[in-house]
Amino acid sequence: MPWHVPWQSVSNDKQLAMITRITDIEDPRVQVFSRLTEAQLRNRLDPSRGVFIAESPKVIRVALDAGYQPLSLLCEEKHIVGDAHDIVARLQEQGAEIYTGSRELLANLTGYTLTRGVLCAMRRPVEFSVEHVADKAHRVVVIDGVVDATNIGAIFRSAAALGIDAVLVTRSSCDPWNRRAIRVSMGSVFLVPWTWLEDYSQLREQGFATCAMALEDRSIGIDDPILHAQERLAIIMGTEGEGLPDETIKAADYVVKIPMAHGVDSLNVAAAASVAFWELRKRG
Numbered sequence: 001m002p003w004h005v006p007w008q009s010v011s012n013d014k015q016l017a018m019i020t021r022i023t024d025i026e027d028p029r030v031q032v033f034s035r036l037t038e039a040q041l042r043n044r045l046d047p048s049r050g051v052f053i054a055e056s057p058k059v060i061r062v063a064l065d066a067g068y069q070p071l072s073l074l075c076e077e078k079h080i081v082g083d084a085h086d087i088v089a090r091l092q093e094q095g096a097e098i099y100t101g102s103r104e105l106l107a108n109l110t111g112y113t114l115t116r117g118v119l120c121a122m123r124r125p126v127e128f129s130v131e132h133v134a135d136k137a138h139r140v141v142v143i144d145g146v147v148d149a150t151n152i153g154a155i156f157r158s159a160a161a162l163g164i165d166a167v168l169v170t171r172s173s174c175d176p177w178n179r180r181a182i183r184v185s186m187g188s189v190f191l192v193p194w195t196w197l198e199d200y201s202q203l204r205e206q207g208f209a210t211c212a213m214a215l216e217d218r219s220i221g222i223d224d225p226i227l228h229a230q231e232r233l234a235i236i237m238g239t240e241g242e243g244l245p246d247e248t249i250k251a252a253d254y255v256v257k258i259p260m261a262h263g264v265d266s267l268n269v270a271a272a273a274s275v276a277f278w279e280l281r282k283r284g
Contacts, residue, residue, distance in 0.1 A: 018092055019080060022101040025109040030099050032121045033074050034109045038178060042124070050124035052177035054187075056116045057083045062187030064090055069123040072097040076106055076117030084118045091120075124177060130168060130202040133193045137165035138232055138282040140208065142197055144248060145172040145239040146269055152176055153184025154270035155237065160188035162277035167194035168203075168234070200251060208234040212252035213276060214244050215265065219257035222279045227254060235280060237273050 022030055032041070032051060043050040051071065054060045057079070064070065070091050075084050077100050091098055101109070103117065110119070134140055141164050146152055152174045159167055169176060176182070176189050197203075203210055209230045220226070227233065236252065238244030249255055258267065258275050267275070 019098045019100050022099050022105065025105060030074055030109060032072065033119055038175060051121050052124055052182065053179040054120045054122055055179055055183045057087055057118050059183055059187040060087055060118060060120045063122060063190050066190040068190060070094060070096040071121045071123060072099065074099050074106065074119045076103050077101065079117040083116055128195045130195060130197060131206065133166045133195045134206050139164050139280065140166045140168055140234050141273065142168045142234055142236040143173050144170045144236055144244055146237065147174050148240055149174050149178045149180040150184050151240060151270045153181040155273045156185040156192060157188040158274040158277055160192045162274065163281045164192065164277050167192050168197035169194060170197050203234050208232045209253045210234045210236060211254040211256045212236045212244050212249045213238065213272060214249050214255050215257050216249060216255045219255045222256050222258050222276060227256065227280055228283065233280060235276050237269055240269050
């Protein structure tokens with residue numbers, strides 16, 4: 001359950017006194033924002049020390065409200081007492097390190113212009129089992145082999161908005177803790193329970209019927225009543241280019257298509273996911 005960290009406003013003088021100004025892009029204290037690759041942030045050798053980066057005040061607030069642990073903040077100078085003043089105060093109370101610098105220096109340090117001038121390094125949570133994440137779920141989505149971070153983020157945002165109870169991600173997909181995926185999701189990755197799916201047998205063990213989104217001879221329309229009748233349904237979305245593997249389609253209980261006009265034969269995976277989530281949502 002999301003929790004809130006109580007905090008009180010403090011004077012600007014007190015805030016500024018507790019902030020470190022960075023003047024050198026080689027400063028080792030901020031290498032988490034500049035030098036570490038996504039693989040290094042994951043820290044596969046010691047997952048308990050894994051880190052992800054949240055970008056923009058809105059996304060950081062969602063993460064904090066959902067209970068994620070902040071480690072350090074990198075904030076453009078003008079936002080310390082501007083858009084991010086409440087975030088700075090909350091992180092000070094939690095003992096996180098706060099660094100600031102000019103817009104130009106921060107862009108040089110990170111290699112890109114910060115969205116709304118704020119980045120927050122946060123501890124990756126412990127990975128949950130499929131059984132735990134899907135325990136009470138009626139509708140889940142499986143993201144299978146989707147490697148574009150923007151699409152991952154968009155799918156999570158639609159899942160949160162359109163009533164999907166949980167998200168399961170195959171290891172062949174982009175990591176949802178990717179900075180861009182988190183930003184595009186607008187923090188929805190913190191709101192919808194999710195975990196990695198190792199094998200489709202885990203879905204059957206939990207009593208899910210599976211529907212593969214694919215255009216095949218045996219495909220049924222997405223509005224087919226048999227799909228709505230399923231108490232527990234897993235919606236499987238495939239890669240941006242080739243779609244789902246043949247073996248995944250063959251093993252699915254249902255193969256489902258979205259009827260389209262004007263001879264269009266496919267949609268972007270994020271757009272298709274939104275249509276599927278709305279049409280196949282649990283009613284009643």
